[in-house]
Structures are given as structure tokens and as C-alpha cells.
Amino acid sequence: MASSSRDTTGDLFVRKATGLVRSWSVFDAFVYAAFSINLVTLGLYIFSQMYFLEGGLLPTLLISSAFILFEVLVYAALIAVMPRSGGDYVWQSRILGGGIGFVLAITGWWFILWLWVPLYSDMFRHLFLTPIFGLLGAKDLALWFGQNPLGLFLTSLVVCGFVAFYIAIGMKWYARIQKYCFWLGLAGLAIFFGLLLFGSPEAFQMSLNQEMPGLFGTAENVYTATMAAGQEAGAAAPMVGGGLGAILMAMPFMVFFNLWPNWGTALYGEIRGATDFKRNFSGMAWALIITTALGVVFFFLVQKTFTWDFYMNANAAWWNYAWGYTDQVPPLPIWPNPILLASMMLPGRFLKILVVLLISFWWFGWSGTVFLSSTRIIFAAAFDRLLPEKVAEVDEKTHTPVVALLLMVVPSIIVSALFAWNVFSFQSLTLNSTLVIAVTYLGTTIAAIILPYRKPELYNASPIAKYKVFGIPLITVGGVIFAAFLIFLLYAWLIDPLQLYGIGLANTSSIIFLLVMYGLAAAIYFGFKFYRKRSGINIDQVYQEIPIE
């Protein structure tokens, strides 16, 4: 029977009541955050595209990560003050207003994920399909998947199906799959690093020249030919150095990889105290710090065994071709997948396949994130009557939100086709995927900055109220620093004074794409607000606080 009281610390007496749980595991929180800033998928993909920049990749990684620690602080603090709220959408809606919250959340957590689908697919084909088919002896199929627009489009369809499966099985099973994928992926990463650690430039060069002709039909001495092609393509990025200005201007690329430690945030459960704030902060911060450290280790190991010059030249040669600056297929006719390249030093095909397979679990465990976040925001908007009720319905038989899924999948397929065949220069929009979410984060960060002043009672009764810097709330200080970082990124992307990112005002496709997205979000908001008003529903009341006497 229930009448007993428990947990008698002397500072707090707690009854036995529903929902009172112990703290979650920081390690688990770390695992999910580490998946979000995914070195193998996001990291390797964007490092390879940074070949033409002049800022050193290593200091760029370190400095950007230092700024992103403030993002971790902002999000951990918001969760401590407003747990169980559902994240950016509700935080912004409650602090900044429903319209801003809707437009920024719907673009950052739904619409832009349409663009992430072909990006996830591009990573999938380069990390898994092309290497695996090549290693299995299906050279032509491997090259077709790696080079052909239809190959990318078909991969996008496979990815949509795969991720829809994750939605159908639900969070219970996805959380388990992610955990297994983490350990398997970690094993793959350890072998990969081991290969680079114990390999030598000579052994790598020899094995590359020996294996690649058989696997992908390259000419003899692909190593030297790749070096030459990379030079011609403009490979420039150093590992270190490059000057502070160049390093700062490389950050808008780097954040494609590391801006996301908050995606693994545990949003559930009642925050019971400052310890929970620290646990949330620790889970995300350690994921950021350790992934950054692994990135640094990767750079040094690449330099040691591939040599930095070869790595960047191979990247330059590939992307110069993939982005259509030349019709000439590079000597290495596939994306220079560092795992595949390192596996060349292994004897026999089985071990090579094993390494590629193991490391691909970083993609398999991570890929569900592309639609899961979107379905959540679609549901939240429907509950707020800003979308039809139908979109939040879950099919009884399949346990799948069919309409919400269609709202993700159908536009994603269209965007994937535009991306695959580079219609309207869609392949130049890669960094828009990051820009739009950064805008959403900026909204949340502004909400965090003003939270202690807009909602003083809520803030003062929270576990972080006592954290101050020179008398200013820590959440405000952290927010100002992170907001400055985001504003710098947005300036760099949009104004693009050095024409580095290709998504700024000079790129008409990019600007139209952004305007369409934000315009569509605003149109949905105002359209539904008008429609609901005619039906007798006042949308403004959704987040209006009830006055009390």
C-alpha cells in the first residue's frame, strides 16, 4: 500500500509517487549524443569537402567544438528549466511566441530534413554500398552506385524505406538498435584506427596500387595519379595552421559535423535538481569532447599513414568530379573512403568487408534520426492545430504515422531527385542543411538568453537559478556566446565574402530554396491560424498564459 514516504535525505522528503525515477545513465546519454555528432558519417563526409579551404582542419575542429560547448550549456540549461517540453518548438513558442516557434521549428526539424535525405543517402552509398559491392567483386555496380545520379536516387529510396522501418518499430527498438550499432561501430573504428596506427605510407601506397585495379578498375599507380589529379583540382587544406582568419572561415563547413550534440538530449523525466542538469550537460559535452578528440586522432593517423597530401588530393580529385567541375573521372573513381583505403592494407577480402561492415554501423545506428525528429515536430504542430489532425494519426496495424511519414518521404524523394541530377544546382545546397537548423538553434538560444527575464518565476524556481557569472545568469552568458557564434556562421554562409560556401546571396537557387521553406512555414502558420479562427479555435491561446489573481 502506498502511504509510506521515502527518500529521507533531510533536505528533501519524497513520497512514493508515479514517475519518480532515478537518474538516467550519463553513458547512455553520451552514446546517443555521440551518434548525433557522428565522426564516421558527418565527419568524414565534410572533411573531404573542405579540401579547398586554407584553414587547418585540426584547429578548425578544436575552435568550433569550443564554441559548441556553449550550445551544450544552453540546451542543458533549458532542459533543466523546462524539462519534458519537447524541445525547440515549445521553448521558442512559450518564450518568443507561437508564430516564431512554429516557423523556426518546422523549417529546422522538418522541411530541411528533406534535404538531409539525399545527404544521408550520399554518405550511405559512399560509406557502404560502393565499398561493399566493390569488395564483393561487383565492380560495375559499385561504380554505378557511386557515380550515377540514378544510383544516388535509388539509394535515397532505400534510405527512405529503411528509416520508415525505424519509425514503424518505434523508439523502444530503435534505442536498442542504436546501442548495438554503437558497440559494433566502435569496434570498426578501433580496427580502422589500428590499421592507420600500425600501417606505414609505403605499405599503404603499395597496397592501394595493388588492390584498386582489381576492385574498381583503376589504372596502374593510382596513388601517384591521384596526387596529380588532386593538385590540379586545387587541394589546399592543411591539417594545421592557415592563420586565424582562414581557420574561422573554415568553421561554417566544420559545423556540418559537430553542431549536433543536443540531438541526443534526454528530454524526458522530471528534472530533480542541479545534478540532473550536470548529467545532461555531461552526456552531451563528453560526446562532443570525445568525438572531437577522435577527430584529432583521425587527422594525425591520416597524416601518418595516408599522408595528409594524399588524403586531401584524393578528396579534391573526387569532389572536383562529383561537383561537375570536370567530366574527367578521377584516377580513384570512387569517394576516397578512408576506411576502405585503410582496409587495403588488410589481407584477403573477408577482413576488408568486415571492417567496412562494422564501421557502417555508425550510419545504420544514426540514420533513424532523419525522420524521427520530423515526425515529433509534425505531431506537435498537429496537436497545436497548426496541421490537420490526420497527420498525427498512427495506423493501428503497422503502428506507423502514415500521413506524417508521407509528409517526410514524398518531399524527400522529390528533393533527392533534384539533388541526384543536380537540378537547380541542388548539390550546391549541402550547407543549407546546416544553415536552416542553425537558424532554429539561434531562435532557441535567444529564448534561452531572455528566459530569466521573460519568465523570472519559472527560472528562479529552477535548479540552475544560482549559476551566475558576474551576477548574470549562466544561461544568458552561455547563450550570448553561442548566439554570437551562430550569427557569425550565418553571416559567413549568407554574405559569403570569400565565396567559400556557395549558399549565400550569390546563389539564386539557395536563396529561393530558403525563401520557399520559410515562406511555406509562414503560410502554413497563418493559413491554419485563419482557418482555425473561422472554425472557432483561437490559435493564439495555445501558448497564452492563464492570468491568476
Added chain:
Amino acid sequence: MTTIFFATDIHGSHVCWKKFIHSGKFYNADVIVLGGDITGKAIVPIIHLGGDSYRAVLLEQETLLDGEDAVQDMEKRIQSRGYYPYRTTPDEINELKAQPEKLDALFSAEVRKTLEQWLAYADEKLADSGIRCLVTLGNDDAFDLDDLVRTSKHVHLADGECIPLDDHHEMISSGWSNQTPWHTYREATEEQLQQRYASLVAQIKNPRQSIFNFHVPPFNSSLDQAPEMTADLRPRFAGNSLVPVGSTAVRAAIEEAQPLLGLFGHIHESKGTARIGRTLCINPGSMYEQGALCGAVINLGRNKIKTHMLTTG
């Protein structure tokens, strides 16, 4: 047309109770319904250190309080989180730690004292308002609170009753839940719940025009998704694994009777709406510790729900 405002699981939050009482006026509702779990979960001692000095630890943050104003301010903060502030001494703290039955008695007294204040507030504010206030007690609420609620002039205890809301709609209410890992007051097996619901449904004239106000949501309805727990009550996979924990008996009752509307709570994280057959099911969720009153405004038409909206007020 009748307008209902429904909220639930305010767990001792003074702010949420006051907002609930004012919600009828704010949302132009004819009837305001509270779905249970009004009791707070913890007592925060404010320990007298001598003179005008006190010490309190709220959310693991220690605060030294100097003077009555500071103490009152802390009491408000504690209450805004849904906890009970309690002025005490180091000696009494030791006694409470050593004697659980004294702590039980203290909890009971604090809960009753708070509820008495709430009912007095409601009686004052609702008098002459024309707004009906129906309250159900949930699985976290002790049984002795039923009689206390019944002493109110303007707050009606709805648990176990079939109440006409207008000429066309009746509402049945139950604050009981299926079994939880916390072994709270009003828990029952699914078979027992089935019997309980059957006897309530039998009181309704027209089940298809009725409203089921049951504290626990229907199983696997998407309104019952809670973090999966380990045996020692830690969220598994850092809270990322969600599992359905609702009641199969509630689901069966809805599937069979197909009422117009189902109002639920219990699972704070699982805010949303869902359809089971023709029945619109709503769990407005709860953010009581933030002083935010999650609710739902529902306009009932004669044979349908004209409009509904979830709110965070």
C-alpha cells in the same frame, strides 16, 4: 454548445491550481475538469538555524535565508514546483528521518492543508461564476482526500459518478490506474479496472454521446508512451526508449462503448490526441513543475466534437 476545459496531474502546484480555477473564464468554458493526481510528491524542509536564519535545499541548491521575507519567497518557489514547504528544526528532521510513520503523518497533514487552501480559493473564485468545476482524484492521491473535496461548495468530486454536462452529454470519471512500479493508492489489476469501468458505463444513457474521464490512458494509444524503466527505476537508454504503459481495460471500454470523447492523464510526457474508432482521446500532458497548466479546450456539439485545442496556459 458546451465548452469543457480539461487539465490533469498538477501534483501540488499552487500556480497550476489557480490557473485551473481561472481557466473557465479564460477559455470561456462552461465546465472545468481536473483529471486527478493533485497531490505533490515531496516536502522541502526549511530548517531553522536560530534567530532569523533558515536553510533550504531546493533542487539540490542550498539557500541560506535571512528573515521572514526571504523565507516566504522560498516557500513560494517551493510551492511553484509542486512541493510542500515545511518550516522545521534540525531535531525534528532527525525525528522524521528515524520515524517513517511521523513523516507519513506530516505528508498527510501538508497535503490536506494545501487542499483545504485550494478548495477555499476555488469556492471564492467560482462563486457566482456559473462555471462548474469537476475534480477526479488520481492514483497518487490518498483516499482521505475524497471527503475533503466533498466539503467544497463549488468543486464537485466526479470520481465514480455519471454526471450530465448538458442535455446531451454525460461524463463518467475514474481516477484509478493500472499497476505502476510505484505502488500508489488507486491502483488495480486490469480485470478490476474492467469491472469498475463496466459499472460506470452501465450508468450512461447514451454511451456514444458520453465522455470518459479516466486517469490512465488507453494502452498503445500513443497517449501512454513513457520512458522504459530498469528494475531499479532508472530510465533505460537515457530515456530514449519509450514503451506503452496504458490500460488495456480502458482501451477495451472505449472500443466497446465508442464514446464521443476520452480524457486522460497520468503519463505526463505523452501529450497528444488520438482516435480509437470514432472516439477522440486526449492526454494534455503535464508540466506542473514549470507552473504551466497543460490542458484541452473542447467544444461539444450535439452529436460531435465541434472543436478541440490543446493548450499550455
